Amino acid sequence: MHTDAPADLAMVERASAGLSLRLPRVPHRGRLGDARAASVGSSMELHDFRTYHPGDDLRHVDWNAVARTGELVVRVRQDEVSPRVEVVLDATASMAVSAEKSARAKEVALWVCELARHGGCEPVLLIAGREVQRVPGAAARAALSQLRADGREPFDAALARLPPFQACGLRVVVSDFFVEAAPGALAERFARHAAGCALLQVVDAEDLDPSGGGGARLTDAETGEVLERLLTPDVLQAYRERCSAHVSAWQAAARRVSASWTQVPAAEPLTVLARRELSALVEAS
């Protein structure tokens, strides 16, 4: 049973108004824009000096330096780019175990896209679900409004069907990260060719602290596998311990690839989340 409720995407715009995405303080790659890039370019920011090599643009010769030193010295200026921001959204069925979880994941993804746009970045929304989609930031709202989190395979399997990640300034992954695959390899993939990486774990309250009481026919949202258990306190405690260990493993993996890890409770509205859990991503415009 999927509870894929429509997200309040209009509220996302209000929540992102006046805010932009805080980018990592490292050179970026992207189209020509406002942010300093890692590449040498033609912006006004001086990057370095070097001796002239044949083929260099004579306009970049620092004639004052030539006059002082008698050597042809060329000004090396830093390139100015418009950084790419990739938002990867987990659209497998596990993201729709509850209406809040599904809605919050979409809202957070759209919210990040909006923040990126407000910051002059070029957001791209990558959706990994039953089908994989690559949506430009401008069309993200429309895409998310139509999206149903109904992927019948684990997130790591859905990721495999995505095109390779491109070099970008920031990659934000919105998922519950409940996959059996080793966190290390996945985290490394998320952080590859990205100046910064943020892993946002959207979790339902039942994901972290399931309620007990009698037996339950547990059905995996993605694979449909069934496990009948008596949800005794012992069983629930064991689940909590395993869940905590799983989250800890992801946190450690995120640290190893210099990615940030943020747990986003689905029960909280986005406005609250933007001020608390997601505040690290926000920068005033």
Add this chain to the structure above:
Amino acid sequence: MSFGFPLGLLALVAVPAVVAAYFLRRKQPPRLVSALFLWRTPNQRAEAGPRFERFSREASLALETLALIAAALFLADARCGEAASRTHVLVVVDGSLSMLATTGGRTAADAARDAVAALVRDEGASVVTVIESGPRPRLLAGPQLDVARATAALEAWRPAQPAHDPTPALALAKELSTVPKQRVHFITDGPVGELALPPEVQGRSVGARLENVAFLSAQRRDEAGVATVTVRVAGFMDAPRSVPVRFSAQGLPEQAQQVALTPGATALVRVGMKTAGLIEVTLPDDALVEDGRLRLQPSPPPTLEVSMVPTLDPSAQTTISRALLVMGEVTFVEKDAHLSIGPPSSVARVRVGATGPLQSFVGPFFAQKTHPLLDDVQLGGVVWTAGVNPPGQPLLSAGGVVLMSEADDGVVHLNLEVSRSNVQRSVAWPVLWGNVVRRARASREGFPRRLVHVGEDVPVVTSPGASWALEGPEGASRPVLGVGALTVPPLSPPGAWHLRRDGKRVDTLEVLALDAHESDLTTRGAWSVDAAKTDALATLSGDRPRAWAWAALVLALMLADFWLTARRRS
């Protein structure tokens, strides 16, 4: 595996109920989870769909189901292996001599063996009780002997009983039945006549109607070295027939007499043979060979050895000797005599004389007329002079004086002063000594008669201070208990039986297979009767304790289930 109470298996219908209850209990509302792998314990594996394996790992269901099955097995009184219930078949086989009648090379006894084997096979019997009918029923196999041993016992069985009523054997079978109204199989060789069989008896004949020529009786008398043999021959047949009767003895030429027999008639044949040895009398072999062959042992020697103690009063010696000599077959010897006669102070078996003050009596005399020593002794007109009373049980008395007594050891006291009495001149005197001699003859060790018919009680005389036994023709030994003139039950099988004293042969007896009813094979043939009550088979589960292991298993499984579920609840 067998079941003492198969209806107990009805408890198994509760197994589906338990499984259904398990399903209902386990049919919880599905819960969608994001990460099923986090719910799994390390040794668990999620499986989709309601597969059987899903339940097998449910220890509680398995324990409850097993407990229920064990309870059902307990109620059904299930037995395994050696403990499995045994099916008991009761068989009574006719032990009469006619079961040895042969037709087609096989005896009726062989057919009876086959019938028992078929019965055991058909009934699926595991234990068998076989009883041989006879004047005294005999347990051939059992009670409740396993089939192999019972079959072996039947193989060694050789019927040799006279005509008899099978009722005692059937009653014994009923006593040995393991459940009330258990069917008793009676296998015989012909109709049982007007006999009313118990309702549990299922009778069947394996015999056939046959013609037979047989001896009905045989006598041998040995006198003066000549044995006179008298035999009666009968023909049980449909047409007149002439058969030779052959007499043979060691060292003598065989004698044969042709006898013409008509159906149902008998013929007497008598021959004299000058021999003191064994005489064999035979008829041609026919359906029943046993009743056509006789081995006639010589009669016991009639001569009685008597000794007189020299201290006996001479007048008494004279008159006693005169009385004994009249009888004949009495010889006087100095010692080791069968009968010793002496004065009251001697150790003789018969002590004659009076001591102390004498007293004469003319009557009335009081006598134990039933005592063999006083049989036909008439004392009318007799003057009897006696002394003091002798010891022992009084046999004859006059007034307060005991004239004749018998001690516990058999010593006879004759309180008689011959010189002052006239009893020795009366008719009572030879009669009295005749009784004494006859009793002395009868008390000689051995068989008073050396020829007896099958089924006839056997008289035998033993003496104290020795171990006595009877050895049969097949080597079987039967101890003889008691001392003196005894009567032992009929000896079977027919043939020569030897009396042994401390292992040494003392005398020989011939048991003759003579029985007119058994020899008449024309009355045999097909017969059968069904049991009126057909509670056929008896399983022996009822007489054995229940298999409490099942109950213990139920308890253990329930405790394990309780422990398991209690641990889950905690």
